[in-house]
Amino acid sequence: MSRLDSFIRRLEAQRACLDLAAHLVRELDGDVLELGLGNGRTYDHLRQLFPDRKIYVCERQVAAHPNCVPPAEFLILGDMRDTLLSARKALARRVALAHLDPATGEGAASRALAAEVTPLIIPLLRPGGLLVSEPAIAWDGLSPLPLPKSVAPGRYNLYRCVSYQSSP
């Protein structure tokens, strides 16, 4: 399998998981949190899935397509390991769906970042809220959900927040 093949599979898995997650939270009020803007393609997809929700976006430095830059009031600028802590006051238990895709291209680096930010994301999730994540996350308060049929196990991940335990 070429890197082009695996990249296409990862994007298809991301889209399928986000589409399913949008369906699963349709009855759950709350905001959306995108952890990393990048070029803004996934943010644009979230915008279409959630036209009526606030979508907050963490990003170190905006480098997205000009049409895919969130309004300033929803942009959380800086290193998310700092900003997610500061955002807790405003967003605690208000997020229905969070999406984490470090897109580092390296599994180990993605998992390391996920391990650092998971404890900062959990307190923002509503009870029953979802976390869609490229790296797998082991955390007591997160319960893995079945993936879309088109997505092979481990290629992308979908979790429901079942408790607010502060450590695994």
Added chain:
Amino acid sequence: MSRLDSFIRRLEAQRACLDLAAHLVRELDGDVLELGLGNGRTYDHLRQLFPDRKIYVCERQVAAHPNCVPPAEFLILGDMRDTLLSARKALARRVALAHLDPATGEGAASRALAAEVTPLIIPLLRPGGLLVSEPAIAWDGLSPLPLPKSVAPGRYNLYRCVSYQSSP
């Protein structure tokens, strides 16, 4: 359709066209020419499609994944509007398949670059050689070929070099 949707469709179209092109040139000796390396994903795909051919790659400045950097002797460094002219001595009528994907994200810019480099690519193609291109190209010596069934007209393009006319 979100930008994520359209990006996935473009990558799938690119892959389907390259796979078909590889099949179509299976009886035609000659080198492969990748016009733009980028992150190296497509080069990696070409490497798998053509394990026994020389694959030359034009790139202004290498910024690819370390595993996807071509050997120095196949890397044509610099602005392809200059280097393709210099490469003519070595590569004239030796290329069985060329692939052009400016990936500028803007249709007008891609078409403008294609218009500039097409006259430089044509003299490198073997009789019957193929040009796979994201932007559409109008050129007398290039005959459009049917696309793979999965690819909508205009999303990607496949041409056979039928003559060496120097201007449209």
